[in-house]
């Protein structure tokens with residue numbers, strides 16, 4: 001960015017000083033660094049200002065003031081997917097961080113839950129559990145509900161119940177003109193359609209209302225082997241997934257843990273292959289379904305009936321802000337050759353900076369449109385690739401990116417060319433995530449509610 005426009009942006013941003021009860025932080029001010037730091041510590045966000053609202057009224061005042069000052073607005077809840085925003089550049093943008101605007105209220109009669117803008121999934125899961133309800137969170141407890149749902153949301157319930165965005169019954173959103181709208185299937189239905197999968201392109205989401213699922217407990221857990229077993233375990237898992245009921249949603253990962261004192265001894269310095277997930281079945285049927293994998297004699301087997309409140313823990317995702325770089329592809333098919341290509345990068349005997357290379361099993365209800373639709377209402381591909389390297393230094397980030405790129409390239413022959421934006425942590429052309437009609441419709445809704453392009457999403461639709 002030219003020096004002149006940087007100076008313009010900083011003097012414009014100064015006009016926001018004092019808003020949000022004083023929680024607007026400008027570069028150089030004491031609160032700026034803490035407020036701009038996202039969950040993914042690799043993303044060095046340097047916005048013109050960071051606002052940390054506590055109320056809807058504060059969101060409205062920041063959106064209005066940013067528009068008057070000629071600045072963009074980037075809503076952010078946890079910062080799990082902050083990487084693309086840094087690539088787009090935030091020098092003329094107010095980052096609106098919603099992590100201090102949280103809360104959950106359950107309506108047990110209606111079986112719905114209202115989730116305030118910046119709330120993390122772990123709070124939602126804990127709030128609905130006493131009523132015997134579950135929600136369609138992902139593998140990580142500290143991802144925020146808003147960003148995850150706006151991107152579609154891939155849960156352990158997915159092959160039975162589809163994308164999590166299909167569980168949204170209403171959205172409250174502050175639009176570019178500063179108005180607060182509550183939209184649902186009958187009120188502002190086009191906006192409601194666009195928000196279910198259309199990302200942070202439409203406004204600042206201050207609350208989402210969801211339909212819960214009637215599961216108090218679930219059969220879930222993980223099976224673990226040493227990485228030397230990965231060729232046979234990967235092949236057995238692939239065969240197993242070909243003939244599974246939609247009640248079973250699992251993933252397989254080849255993991256390489258560094259030798260760290262913070263890790264439990266069974267993980268520290270180990271290379272492993274792990275299958276985990278959930279079976280919406282009674283215990284007898286679950287045991288029957290798991291038998292072919294158990295026949296491979298795993299070193300650890302934790303599959304059992306657990307309260308649904310424990311489900312966000314099974315994947316062992318990092319429990320605190322972490323520096324990470326990643327690669328992703330949606331796979332139109334996975335064959336024995338695909339597995340050979342994967343093992344060529346992370347299999348036995350390979351040294352890799354990747355913490356894990358993961359294939360998630362899609363299909364089932366994920367391949368069908370969810371009831372009532374949405375900008376992203378299905379994932380048509382049968383498998384998803386996601387690989388992550390921990391990147392505490394720029395050198396580690398470069399090595400991790402190169403390894404993730406190599407893995408994605410090695411699996412390109414099986415890639416569909418489509419993407420799931422929740423797992424896309426670099427700037428891409430967002431149209432690759434939608435069918436053509438849906439993308440055009442999303443862009444039309446966006447132009448109608450945000451004609452000047454005030455909002456800066458991590459994955460912009462324009």
Ligand SMILES: Cc1cc2nc3c(=O)[nH]c(=O)nc-3n(C[C@H](O)[C@H](O)[C@H](O)COP(=O)(O)OP(=O)(O)OC[C@H]3O[C@@H](n4cnc5c(N)ncnc54)[C@H](O)[C@@H]3O)c2cc1C
Nearest residue numbers: 075077078079080081138139144147148153154200205458
């Ligand atoms: C360890 C790990 C595990 C994951 N597991 C899963 C998984 O199992 N399933 C899955 O689907 N995804 C998963 N993800 C991806 C995750 O869902 C995305 O990164 C998602 O974008 C995170 O949402 P967030 O709000 O927490 O992050 P943010 O970075 O805060 O948000 C991402 C984008 O969403 C939009 N946004 C966020 N909040 C708002 C808001 N209140 N109003 C308007 N726009 C908003 C913005 O455009 C923002 O740039 C995982 C990611 C990681 C790192």
